Amino acid sequence: MTRIGLLYPTRDCGEDDFLALARKLDPDLTVDFAYVPWGEKIGRVDDLDPAGKHEAVRELGAPDRLSAAARFSTPPDVVSWACSSCSFTRGLEGALEQARVLEERLSVPARSTSLAYLSALAHLGAGRVALASVYHRDTTADFADFLAKAGVDTVHSVSADAPSDRALATWDRRRIAELAAAADHAEAEALLIPETALHTTPLLEDLETGLGKPVLTATAVTLWDALRALGTPPIRQGLGKLFTR
Template identity: 40%
Template sequence: MTALGFLYPGHSAEDDYPRIEQLLGSDIRVDLVHTDSGEDARREDGLRAMGSPERLAASVQELRHAGAEAVVWASTSGSFAYGWEGAHEQVRGLAVAAGMPASSTSFGFVHASRELALRRVAIGATYRDDVAGLFADFLRAAALEPVAVHAAGITAAEAGSWGEAELFALARAADHADAEAVLLPDTALHTASHLTALEKELGKPVLTAHQVSVWEALRLADRRVNAPGLGALFTREPIVQV
């Protein structure tokens, strides 16, 4: 049994994690602990406060007691808001506090993109324009090229209420002819049940926050799992458009 630990801010789309655990179909356990998300304003200062060392350290003890082998700070904006160097410092501090390998969803997007040999990507964000721009800057620091950035400008609570129609509309609005993949960075979105359909719709890989968070935790735990229901990242198979 491999136990994976996740620190998740607030309550929006946490039910994606047990869905992913089922889709993995293996001896993988997904343990999730909620952290204080603070004000749902999605400003840079609020995002940095949400991912502060004190808030993360206060929640990680429960994962250690649960036997987690790796921990991921499952907040994209709560990590990229620190910038490239600051996000590295954030996960180094989390690893020390947790006593285990640590990463964040932002780095999950970077490592997953490298796994799929991607360079040019499109971003479909639910954030405001300025916050979506911070994610684009983070990807550029990782030598990725955002060819399009779409920002819906809604709150985490609104994103958590979105269903399939809104999710597909976001992905289509974000897509660009030059993009090799579409990235949907918000951990407040429900995406686990729609990955294969999204990829068939767009004809290219789609990377979403919960998907890359779990993939990143598996990478830290040195596990590789083939899970067709979780998209190209978990299969490396070609996308067939319908």
């Protein structure tokens, strides 16, 4: 039995979507969660202005904070920091540092959602992307910069500027699909939806069919990359191109 440990930012948001995808990939796959506490001065994320949210997610992704929170009831085989913005807002070097600290702390392979996007794009051979971002435009620009450092070009993006991950957990199929359609671009080789609170597992195949290109959601790339780090990238039909090649 393979056990994936996920560090997660806000309890009761998108964990059920991770578990739904894990069941589709392998009924024996176990996913455990550990939660990284927000800073004591944060209060309600919904109440913060864009600059305040940016600082809050940077603080949440501090390597020492991740290391202290990485406590699982059973030792995982691999661990991932399952938060998009909290890994890419520290830049590529910051994301690599997060993974390094977690690997030293747990003595297992360590990844993050942002690093998973880079692995998935390399696997698909996609170098030009469109971003269906739920973030403020400044945070979307941070993700585009993160991708650019790895040689990935963002040809188009939209920014929904959602108030919080807890709000995003309530988005329905229609709203997610509309965001994806608005972000699509003819020159993009893949569409990225970077947010682990969104419930995207039921939409993976339909989104790709509608847009005619790979659609990489945060939940999907996180689990795919964690299994790839163990040498067993999953192959499954009905979950999009990432899981079929």
